[in-house]
Amino acid sequence: MKKVISTLIMLSLLAPFAQEAVCKEKKEIKKKDVKQIIGKEETKKSTGKKVIKKAKEEPANEAIAIIKKMEEKASTDASRSEISMLTYPYADDDEDFREMKVIAYSKGEDNSYMEFVSPRSIKGMCMLSLDGDQWVYFPSTSRVRKIAGKSKKKTVKGVGGDFTYEDMGGGGDFEEKYDLKLVMIKEKEWVIEGIPKEDSSCSKVLLYVDKEYNMIRVEYYTEDDGHLKTLSQYDIKDYDGREMPSKMVMENHIKETKTVILIHKAEYDIKIDKKYFSPTRFYK
């Protein structure tokens, strides 16, 4: 159950995408710095000099600026999305998978509501995540379970997934969670290293951000396993005027499993009925 719930939480947070979880105020404060640093990078490009290099000057500021810009691009107050989650027990076998479809609503940083559309047997099952608490509603029995204090480090296998709660950015933005440093500038992307500030399931992350400020890949490292997982984002599409990846693949290199998330439809900055974010809704 624990894993199931974690996955539900993760799915609900996918609605606005990982990058979106950022406070508006912070973005405004840093906008000026972002412009300056990015401007510097563009000048370098225009000189035609070698573009793949190790970032030397102010790597932390550069990294923060890039991440902020990326997060700014993806931020939203509220969203609605239709998502499929495909779990593959074997990463190298594309034929063996289970699919679940959900409609997810998100509000702010942590609050989300989602409802299963398929498989048919669990159609109507709902999940609410509100201020750190979670509720699950089973339509088949009309019972509600309140789940509290789940570990963010837990891997969400089961309903499927190689994601952990924290992988999805739930509970804070990158700057808040990691000490960031720009470690490499490639022709088409930046590579930013993130060292967790607090206790985390991984010891290091490498974020690959393209020059359009899209997160294209995240590599997760641990002390014990080395390169544990890779999250790749593909197929940038226009959703409601925003360019976002429509496919995310999280591959666990140790367990040799993978989870694919497909975004079929997404709407941003929309008005969402308050009823979705009220636990009393379940207790009627």
Add this chain to the structure above:
Amino acid sequence: MKLEERIMKAIANFVVKRYKLIPVIAVVLFILSLLAAKNITMKTEMKDMLPEGNPQIQSYIEIYDDFQGGAFVFLTVEGNDKKQMIDCAEDLAAEIRSREDIMQYVKAMKVKTDRDFVTNWGLMLSKAKDIKNTKKMFSRLNILPFLDSLNNSFEETYTGDEAEEDIETSKQENEATVMLNQMETFFVMLRQYLEHPEAMPVQEQGKELADTFLYGNLYNFCPDNSMLMFSITPNFDPMQIKKTMDLIGSIKEVVAKAQKQYPDLFVSYTGDVAVGADEQTAMGFDMAVPALVALVLMIILFAFSFSQLRVIVFSLIALIFGIVYTYGLLGITIKEVNLMTSAMAVLLLGLGIDYGIQILTNFTTYRKNGYSPEDAMKNTYIKSGMGTFLAALTTALGFFVLGFTGSKMFSQFGFLMGMGIVSCYISMTFILPSLLLWFGKKELTSSRIPTLSYNFITKLGLFTNKKRTVTLILGAIVTLGLFAAIFKNEFDYDLMNMEPQHMPSIIQYDKIEEKYSMNPFTNMVIAEDIDDARELTRSLEKIRMIAEVTSLATMIPTDKEQKARLKEIAKIRNMPARYTARTYSESDIDKFAEQVQRVEYNIIEMGDLSVAGLGDNNKITNKRNEIIREIFGAEVGKEGKEVFQKLIELVKSNPKLYAARLTKLDKHFAREMNKIVTNMSNITRNITLADLPKEALDSMLHEDGKRNLVTLYPRQGLLKDINDMERLNKRMHKVSPKITGMTPIITEWMNELLPSSRNAAIYIFITVFIFMLITFRSLKYSILASIPLLIGMIWMLGIQPLLGIKLNFLNYAFIPMVIGMGIDFGIHLVHRFITEDGDIETTYKYTGKAVFLSATTTMIGFGSLALIGSFPSIASIGSILFFGIGACLLSALIILPALLKKK
């Protein structure tokens, strides 16, 4: 005079001069061949056709030697009454034990789980965490608090806020299904008692209820309890056909007796050993009946085609001699036949007769035209001898090149068929003419049977030769249409579809797949010791495509695990009083109903959550839907047994009455539960191999006391698709490359067969074409001779989907044969066309008729297989060859004349 003509003339002179000596030599060779053929052994398994160096084959052989191949016979009892089904199974087992003719072949028989073993070691086989949960349940054994503890345990494990268990693997799915089955039985029995307390003394009711909860089903019932199955492990290698047939023959008798005794039940059998025995029976029919039917039809055809009946006998004698020579050569060379080469005799019947037909047709036609026997024979050799020789040589060469495909089965098959063609050709070239000259009538007399003239062949040839443009345009349209249809061909990967579906073992095989959601054909691996078995078992249990793993390791936890479990068991042992005397009030009935409702809710939610890991329609949701009303999310589906709601309705209908009945039952239930729990918790030491049930040790442990067999059953439907099988193999191979059995061997075989078959077709065609280039010394004539085959192949492959016939691994493997046979028609006709200086009429009058008769006899042979063969696989081979030969013949008679032009 051309060289080829000189050679044929020399042979003709030799035969005409020595026609009395040749049959004598032939008889001597015939006897020698019969003696040599005694060396041949029959190997009928797929593994015999695979390379011996293959590690899976080596493992398979090792398992055969040490564990008798992990093969099983499954006995099944179907019905609605569980008690009656158990009685029937016990009677079956008792009958088997009493019969020496069966027990001499039985290594182990497992009818049910050993109750004493469960009492002694049941707790030890549970995880420490689960024992801890169980302890809470065992602390309150009165029915109402027990139900509360049961719900708590359920929620802690599956559905609660802190639940740790996600249901993802087949093992978890099986365990959960068994638990639901147990719950169903428990609550149904509870209701039955409350409703009819007079049916059985209350002490017995209490005992039965406690037994049901703590022991569950000791018999192997399917999830809906409509089938009970138990297994027999034979003590012999299932390759031993006689023992297999004897064992299954006796088991059939036992099954028939039980069926008579229990007419309300359905008793049957299956398993790889049983399927093997049923196959042998069906194979016997397929080898004999279609061949006999074909022979009769051929004789009738010959009778209407040749005026002298004796010539038919001569040609059959010559053919049999040719085939026996082939087996003689086989007896001194390869010395074995396998599943593929066993069909050789039937194929040689069809192919070898063709050379005789060429001789007979020409000889009898020349005789009718007034030639003396000697001159008719000389003309036959000169005019058609080289064509026949070329056809035989190309066919033989085509088969011989199969040796270069790199496949053991194709190499053997090619070598034997090549030898067979050469033997039959020599036999037909020397023995048949000698018999015709020696015993044939000197004067032609009119036959009492009207003889067919086959003039239509000549007329057809002349017509299409004249109307070549129309013929070629129509031919091109038909060919293009059928070429497009080729891409509609479907491939049937399900090997079980190639088995005769009426066989009892196949019917039960399908039922077991459906009812137990697993395939009864096993895969297995030898573990070097228990630690190795444990590692293998754990890894295999994670593979979702595996339904079940059986291993001694599941009964021997690690020392560390055992230590932790003993600690928890000791806590149960040392518990204070586990129950009290309790009187139920009317308000307790409300609480009781609440707990029953809670159980139902927990079961429903467990089903919901299982969908995440196992998908829709898994065993848990199916079982759940059977015992409650079917749930589809917010929707409500069909009614189930309503196990819980009926109980709630009952107790609520008269709380006072049922409170009194519950009080009575509770006393005995709690006491009995306490007794069993006390016995179960009396364990103070580790479990060892010596503690395991005898039948488990007999079937899984090697004599050395260390090596043991891990057996795994694939999920339902897995053998239906080659892709699924390959995916399972890949997973299993990662766990251990030594895992062998049905899935790896079938896959290996299929993987070898498809490319080998394709390569064989290409090699045969190229070789034959090169040979034609050398002999015809003309690219044009070589192409012309190939055209009937090429067009025929297109027609053959295009007709299949239009008639709804699917390709499969066996008929696909026989496609190269069509090349070997179909090319002959073009060679015969083109060669005769050249010999006759472009005379279409003579070509089709002599050789056209011969080609028609050759093809017709071959088609009769294959057609009888297609229509009468009880094995769909054999029928499918007959069918594809029938259409292949038929298409090549039509093309040779219709299209080829339109392409032949006089210089």
